[in-house]
Every structure is written in C-alpha cells, then in structure tokens.
C-alpha cells in the first residue's frame with residue numbers, strides 16, 4: 001500500500017489530505033455502507049471496517065468541512081463479525097460494487113436493520129422493530145444478481161468501477177452476479193462499445209446481452225425479450241425495463257404487499273411506479289373482474305411490457321404517465337381503496353405523498369429501496385393522518401449496503 005505513515009490521533013489536527021493514514025476507533029454503521037468514526041471530533045465515514053474495530057484508515061476524501069471519508073487498510077483489532085471476503089476484488093482501492101464482503105451475512109442483515117431503524121427514528125420520529133429477512137436461493141449472499149451493467153477494460157473485457165472512482169476493475173468473475181450472467185460474459189470481448197448490460201431470468205433461463213455505446217441508447221436486439229415467471233404469470237420484458245435483480249424478490253415482495261393490503265374483490269387498487277406490472281397483476285387477480293387496478297409508470301418500454309404481460313386482465317388500466325400531484329388528482333373521482341407505491345431511490349416526495357393520501361386509501365404498501373427517502377415520505381404520511389402499522393425488510397442485495405423495505409400504512 002502506498003500510503004503515508006500513520007499519524008495516530010494527532011491532537012487538534014484539522015487538516016488532512018487524501019492518502020494520509022489515521023488510526024480510528026470504529027463506531028456504528030451509517031447509511032450507505034460505511035461505519036462512523038471520529039478523528040479529533042471530526043466524523044470520518046470508513047469503508048471496509050466494522051463496528052467495534054480499531055483500524056488504520058487511509059483518507060480518501062477530505063473536501064467536506066463536516067466529514068471525511070476513509071478506507072480501512074489495516075485492522076488492529078478485528079470484530080467477531082469479520083470474515084475473509086469471498087470475492088478477490090473486494091477491499092480498499094478495489095471494486096466499489098459491494099460494501100460488506102468482509103462481514104458475515106448474518107452481521108450484514110443486523111447492520112441493515114440498524115440503519116433502517118435509525119433512519120425511521122431520526123427522519124420520521126418513528127420507533128419500529130426491524131428484522132431483515134433472508135430470501136431463498138443465495139444462502140452465502142452470492143450468485144444472486146440477475147441484472148448487471150458492466151463497463152469495459154481497454155481490451156473489451158467486462159469490468160466494474162472502484163468506489164467513488166472511475167478506476168476499472170476486471171470483473172467477469174464478480175461473485176454476486178448470477179451464474180447465468182457470468183456464463184454470458186465469460187471469456188468474451190466487446191469491441192466498439194462502452195458498456196454491456198446483461199439481463200438473465202432464472203425462471204425461464206433466458207439471457208439477453210446488450211452492448212451499449214456511450215452516444216446511443218442500449219442497442220438491444222429489437223426482438224429480445226426476457227421472460228420472467230411469477231405466481232404462474234409470464235412477464236415478457238424488454239431487457240432494459242426495471243425488474244428486481246434478486247431472483248427471490250418478486251415473490252417475496254408480492255407476498256408482502258398482498259398480505260399487508262389484503263385487497264378485496266371489487267375494490268379499486270393503485271399501482272404507482274408500476275414498472276412492468278409486477279404488483280398490478282396480483283392486485284388485479286385479488287380485486288377480480290368486478291374491481292379495478294390503475295397502474296402508473298413513466299417508462300414507455302415498461303408500459304409496453306406490462307401491456308403484453310397483463311393483456312388477459314381487463315380490470316387493469318395502464319397509464320404511461322409520471323406519478324405527480326396532477327396525475328393523482330385526476331383519480332379523485334374513482335378514489336382508491338388500496339395502494340402500492342414503489343418509487344425510485346429518491347422516494348415519492350412530499351407533494352406526491354400528500355396528493356396520494358388525499359384519496360384516503362384504507363391501506364398503502366410503500367415498497368422502498370432507500371430507508372432515508374422512505375422515512376422522509378413516512379413522516380409526511382403521519383401528518384396526513386396515517387400510521388405505520390407494519391414494516392418488513394428483505395435482504396435483496398446481499399454483500400451491499402442496500403436493503404428493501406415494505407412499509408404498511410393505514411388511516412388512523
């Protein structure tokens with residue numbers, strides 16, 4: 001390691017440069033795959049460390065007045081949660097794809113539960129027990145990722161990026177990629193393009209490899225479809241359309257949403273940020289031909305995929321629109337009994353939450369991949385007369401800091 005010599009706890013030190021090495025007592029996990037430490041009072045977010053450890057850490061970013069970033073490069077006192085990373089590309093200065101390769105899978109789930117609990121408490125004033133549930137199919141937390149976007153080395157081999165850097169790390173053997181994905185890129189070189197997207201379906205065995213040029217949209221084979229089966233229904237997807245990347249995720253999330261909402265025959269349901277219609281399909285079957293499902297999604301390819309897959313469900317109305325206060329106000333006439341919303345990482349936002357809850361649904365299932373935006377949106381729901389009555393969290397992204405939650409809201 002080409003780091004400068006350590007400066008353990010230099011008193012009163014208020015300057016630091018990237019490359020300096022400091023000794024740190026590592027505290028709790030933070031949102032985003034780091035742990036919190038303090039260097040003479042200043043917060044340092046440390047990667048590759050674990051709570052309770054003492055480490056030497058190399059500063060990687062000292063540009064912020066209130067906090068620095070660092071990578072643990074030597075462990076002086078190890079946590080009992082520490083394991084040898086199963087991936088050879090994990091570690092300081094290497095691949096940025098995973099955050100927790102150096103922690104046991106059980107500890108990773110504990111950390112994620114702590115982060116969800118802390119975000120709910122701090123951002124929404126909600127105290128709720130959280131347990132992160134494992135999914136079937138990847139007990140060691142490896143081989144689960146069915147969608148990958150690879151960058152390329154100069155030789156055209158698939159690669160991933162370093163953490164917060166443009167560093168290129170050859171990664172055909174990425175350990176979290178599903179074996180179908182790895183087999184599709186192993187030994188291959190891609191020329192004349194900048195990236196490669198791979199989408200694999202475990203349920204049907206289909207794999208689509210799409211080379212992508214920087215100055216063009218993904219150059220997918222126009223005929224290519226990824227076929228996914230969930231609860232006996234075939235979803236026929238354009239390869240670029242959003243789909244959960246863990247093979248166990250669709251079933252687990254649909255089950256959590258249906259169990260939470262208990263949609264009844266004849267009810268009106270909304271599926272917001274509907275993607276290819278994963279939730280709309282199950283809601284439609286639950287409300288039956290006498291009920292109604294309105295699905296809103298802004299990606300035209302996702303709407304087209306949903307139209308192909310849900311053609312036999314006339315009670316579903318697919319709308320290729322942005323979810324917004326205006327588009328939700330347009331639903332005021334028919335109202336909504338139950339709602340599932342599954343927004344991107346930034347969350348739905350206060351204005352959408354207020355417009356949605358003005359429809360006074362009896363129950364809302366909020367599916368979220370970001371506990372911070374979830375907590376902010378739940379805080380708005382509380383001001384609109386709704387209570388958090390249930391929360392499930394799933395380990396859909398082992399080895400990374402990501403976690404998926406399904407929060408259930410009911411009208412007070």
Ligand SMILES: C[S@@+](CC[C@H](N)C(=O)[O-])C[C@H]1O[C@@H](n2cnc3c(N)ncnc32)[C@H](O)[C@@H]1O
Pocket residue numbers: 242243244272273274275276277278279296297298299302321322323324342343344
């Ligand atoms: C996390 S995905 C969920 C998709 C789907 N519920 C599923 O589980 O497969 C979020 C979806 O929201 C869509 N989206 C993003 N912003 C949107 C907006 N303002 N209005 C409607 N859809 C949006 C994206 O295209 C994407 O399909």
